[in-house]
Amino acid sequence: MKQLLKTLDFTHFVVKEFVNAGDTVIDATAGNGYDTLFLAELVGERGKVFAFDIQQKAIQSTEGLLREQGLFPRVQLIRDGHEHIEEYVKEEVSAVMFNLGYLPGSDHRIVTQPETTIKGVKAALTMLSPGGVITLVVYTGHPGGQEEWPFIEHYVKSLAKNNYRVLLYKFLNTDKSPFMVAVEKR
Numbered sequence: 001m002k003q004l005l006k007t008l009d010f011t012h013f014v015v016k017e018f019v020n021a022g023d024t025v026i027d028a029t030a031g032n033g034y035d036t037l038f039l040a041e042l043v044g045e046r047g048k049v050f051a052f053d054i055q056q057k058a059i060q061s062t063e064g065l066l067r068e069q070g071l072f073p074r075v076q077l078i079r080d081g082h083e084h085i086e087e088y089v090k091e092e093v094s095a096v097m098f099n100l101g102y103l104p105g106s107d108h109r110i111v112t113q114p115e116t117t118i119k120g121v122k123a124a125l126t127m128l129s130p131g132g133v134i135t136l137v138v139y140t141g142h143p144g145g146q147e148e149w150p151f152i153e154h155y156v157k158s159l160a161k162n163n164y165r166v167l168l169y170k171f172l173n174t175d176k177s178p179f180m181v182a183v184e185k186r
């Protein structure tokens with residue numbers, strides 16, 4: 001049966017369009033490593049994935065998953081906030097993925113914060129190559145999630161339309177499901 005893609009699947013569908021083998025890309029919120037793994041597969045053995053997370057548990061889970069899949073050599077894991085990506089990544093990137101909120105199976109009080117998320121997105125935009133994309137998967141069901149979204153919405157809506165195209169992918173008849181913002185750099 002045909003159905004609209006779930007938000008996470010649609011996010012991968014979008015990112016796939018923008019990433020070529022050999023590219024450098026960033027996972028801004030490594031978490032359990034699923035997006036890092038997805039990106040590592042896309043960039044191939046000549047490519048590079050920088051993956052950030054502030055929690056040691058996330059770094060360990062991501063390392064475990066990538067080692068298990070034999071793709072760890074193309075990944076650099078960094079235990080630091082995505083607001084500092086410019087300190088670590090010195091080359092242009094074709095995609096940056098943010099998956100906001102908390103680490104599933106861990107402390108739900110450790111969540112992404114509006115100020116650092118916006119800083120990370122701003123930094124990501126400066127590092128993005130023309131024809132590159134940033135995706136943000138946004139959750140509003142947890143404490144703090146409702147507050148984070150207006151900051152992001154305000155910021156991405158302010159981006160100059162000659163330089164960026166901004167997309168919202170959102171199911172409108174459900175409160176709970178995550179939604180996605182994609183920012184394409186022209």
Ligand SMILES: C[S@@+](CC[C@H](N)C(=O)[O-])C[C@H]1O[C@@H](n2cnc3c(N)ncnc32)[C@H](O)[C@@H]1O
Binds near residue numbers: 055117
């Ligand atoms: C929803 S999870 C990410 C899920 C992940 N993309 C995956 O595929 O498993 C959100 C993650 O963001 C991390 N996080 C929170 N604030 C952060 C920050 N300032 N910089 C980087 N990561 C952060 C949390 O520790 C958590 O692991």
